Amino acid sequence: MVVKLQRPILVGGLGLSFSLWILQSWHDSIVQLGEYSVLSLLLVGGGLLLLKQNRSKQDSHILDSLPVDRETVESAIAKTETVINHLASEAENNVETLHVTSLLREKIPQLYTELDRQEIHLAVTGGKSVGKTSLIQVLKSNWRPGIGRQICLQEIAPLFVEAGENSDADLLTQAKATDFILFLTNGDLTDTEFQTIQQLQAEKHRLMLVFNKQDQYLADERASILLALKQRMQQSIVATSTSPLPVKVRKHNDDGSVQEWMEQPAPEIEQLTQQLGETLAQQGQQLVWATTMRKALLLKAEAKNYLNQVRCDRANPVIEQYQWIAAAAAFANPVPALDILATAAINAQMIVDLGNIYQQKFSLEQAKTVAGEMGSLMLKLGLVELSSKVIGTVLKSHALTYVAGGAVQGVSAAYLTRLAGLSLVEYFQQQEVAVNSANGFNIEILGQTLQKVFQQNQQMGFLQGFVKQSVKRLLPEVAEEKMITAETVA
DSSP states (O other), rough: OOOOOOOOOOHHHHHHHHHGGGGGGGHHHHHHHTSHHOOOOOHHHHHHHHHHHHSSSOOOOGGGOEEEEEEHHHHHHHHHHHHHHHHHSSSEEEHHHHHHHOOOHHHHHHHHTTTTTTOEEEEEEEEEESSSSHHHHHHHHHHOSSSSSOOEEHHHHHHHHSOOOOOOHHHHHHHSSSSSSEEEEESSOOOHHHHHHHHHTTTTEEOOOOOOOOGSSSSHHHHHHHHHHHHHHHSSOOOOOOSSOOOEEEOOOOHHHTEEEEEEEOOOOOHHHHHHHHHHHHHHHHHHHHHHHHHHHHHHHHHHHHHHHHHHHHHHHHHHHHHHHHHHHHHOOGGGGGGGHHHHHHHHHHHHHHHHHTTOOOOOHHHHHHHHHHHHHHHHHHHHHHHHHHHHHHHSSSHHHSTTTTTTHHHHHHOOOOHHHHHHHHHHHOOOOOSSSSSOOOHHHHHHHHHHHHHTTHHHHHEEEEEEEHHHOOTTTGGGGSSOOOOOOO
């Protein structure tokens, strides 16, 4: 339930501020940080940003290593089912969400069935006119893998075609749903083809690059293309001719006559079928498990997105409640040095409440530590100084609100508390769904999240609206016509 905060909050905020004197031990360190110039804060913040930008981003959980045993996949399916169960229990009476939950739950038995699938699904993909159809026809007619499993070949519509029923992303999604991908090219790779292959490999999809229509090149040209492909891909390339060009055959008869006719050479796919057969024989079961794993993780991600939305709807009122409490406390506090202390204490309780929503249980002492670390991050990144400057500039557009004691501190406290709350929500959404867990905070990731949220909430239009809303709560006696107006601030 959201508390409606009007004028009485000033009294509560004042009492809260005086009670914060017990946190005096924090005061010296915060004052020392406050003595840094704005330039120093910006330099420190900028340095941290550069360090973070230079670090490689971690791949999502969908890109994790392929499973090597059945138990790993079964564990992933079980975790997916746990997320769906959380969604069902927290959706309450939301009919639409409950219906979605029911549809998601129906897919769990299908995943367990997938584990025992005997067919291996191969996708044949590539650009236009690279020989996908002819390759499938030749493989169906001439290839007998003898691995005890049925091979199902699926042709994907041509990629890299501007006009088409499906986008490249949709077509690649179809290919990714299979166990193995044959990527065809009829020459050296274009940048687009190379980037697509890199994307598939980064997502741990097993594929084989096939240089088709090699018969259309002279021997030296063919060797040059193969060398370029191997150097670029850093792996072996399979060369094929699924539909060789007819060749002229000339026969000299005993009587001196000459006969000529066009003859169709047999397809050249021996290298492809040998390597592909060996791969499927050795890794067929792992390929099936890998596909099942990807499907489980995608289903888990879908369920988690719905769960995050449900929890976010519950978290937003909590954030708003604490941002106005922080505003009132800072506005009423006669000692400016305690403003950050008041915000830290309020944020600590907010962390506990948000943690409850996201099933991340924290004691108040743990939450105070995290709140203090978040306050330090805000100082190091220069968010406190920058926010106060911008908010002060907006408030100057109306003298009455600007001269009111503590207006800048109150609005700044509300704004920083909001940033902290939104950052926590995004941080919690990235965590694994668990029951009453209390994993330690990753301060580095939390700092990155905090900076991202700050960038999303620093637009002047948003700040002007936020300041106006804050002043209405802190100074309800100010007439509506005298409220600050939206002006462009350099």
